[in-house]
Amino acid sequence: MQHQPLIVRWSMPIAIVLLFVLSLAPIRMLSWTDWFSDQVQVVILPIAGPIEFVVDFVVPPEISNPLATQREKVIADELDIVRTQLLQTRQENHRLNTLIEQFTRGAAIMPDLDVRQAQRPRSSNLIGDLLVIRTGKIEGLTQGTVVVVDAIQLLGKVTRVNDRVSMVRPITASSAQPILATILLESSGKNQLRCLLTPVGDGTLIGEVARPTTNETWQVRIDQEVRLLDDQWPQHAQMLMIGNIERIENNESQPLRQRIIVRPTVADLRRVSDVILRLPALDQTDGGDS
Numbered sequence: 001m002q003h004q005p006l007i008v009r010w011s012m013p014i015a016i017v018l019l020f021v022l023s024l025a026p027i028r029m030l031s032w033t034d035w036f037s038d039q040v041q042v043v044i045l046p047i048a049g050p051i052e053f054v055v056d057f058v059v060p061p062e063i064s065n066p067l068a069t070q071r072e073k074v075i076a077d078e079l080d081i082v083r084t085q086l087l088q089t090r091q092e093n094h095r096l097n098t099l100i101e102q103f104t105r106g107a108a109i110m111p112d113l114d115v116r117q118a119q120r121p122r123s124s125n126l127i128g129d130l131l132v133i134r135t136g137k138i139e140g141l142t143q144g145t146v147v148v149v150d151a152i153q154l155l156g157k158v159t160r161v162n163d164r165v166s167m168v169r170p171i172t173a174s175s176a177q178p179i180l181a182t183i184l185l186e187s188s189g190k191n192q193l194r195c196l197l198t199p200v201g202d203g204t205l206i207g208e209v210a211r212p213t214t215n216e217t218w219q220v221r222i223d224q225e226v227r228l229l230d231d232q233w234p235q236h237a238q239m240l241m242i243g244n245i246e247r248i249e250n251n252e253s254q255p256l257r258q259r260i261i262v263r264p265t266v267a268d269l270r271r272v273s274d275v276i277l278r279l280p281a282l283d284q285t286d287g288g289d290s
Helices: 006-024 025-060 066-109
Strands: 115-127 131-132 148-149 153-163 166-170 179-184 194-201 205-210 224-226 241-252 257-263 273-282
Touching: 025 166, 066 148, 131 153, 131 273
Parallel strands: 153 241
Antiparallel strands: 115 131, 115 273, 131 166, 148 153, 148 273, 153 166, 179 194, 179 224, 194 205, 205 257, 224 241, 241 257
């Protein structure tokens, strides 16, 4: 039997004694062992990921460390709350920016007139053709107050009013009166044609337009804007939007006249959620802003 070298026989006892001594030594005396630790990390780290994946597959985290999983759920819930709050804040900012833009556009219709604009919600109920608005005489509304949506789209007039509730008849209601309007043949508004529009009851208005005789190049076309120009309405309502031309028909009984069908820019004036009231400006002594 071949005898092992002396160094081989004593290597294990020496290693055990050395490890025991090192375990009792102060930490500051063991800094030289960091070199060995770095070499071990170089070997172990590349395979740590696959090993961890295999361990998690065999023993799911919720079993091996349920407390860690619970913390993750709490963090996920808090993240969902913060995300919801962020979306709500963005939505509110968008709503306020839209409202500011609408007020600005509404004021630009008649910039020389001192008109106060106030946004108010409408009730979900309809009384026949009438919309119910949640405000009334307490805020200065009177019979005939002009009501718009989306800043410049004419909705109608207040027909009934009490202290806290008022009723508005849309211009598209079958019971509404015909209104005089003007067709903007150009975006600049220099060339216009007058027409008398009557509500049909299906959300549109219909009217006849005399073909121009002074300039035959002027043409009525689909999508042209039609705006209010009627002395029966207040001055601050003039040039508010009635709608766009949706269809043009020939009038067989009057060949020199075309029949136009106009649809408001809002799909259904009876289903709007908010309206904007155009009111005379308050004196400084009468109160503040709405």
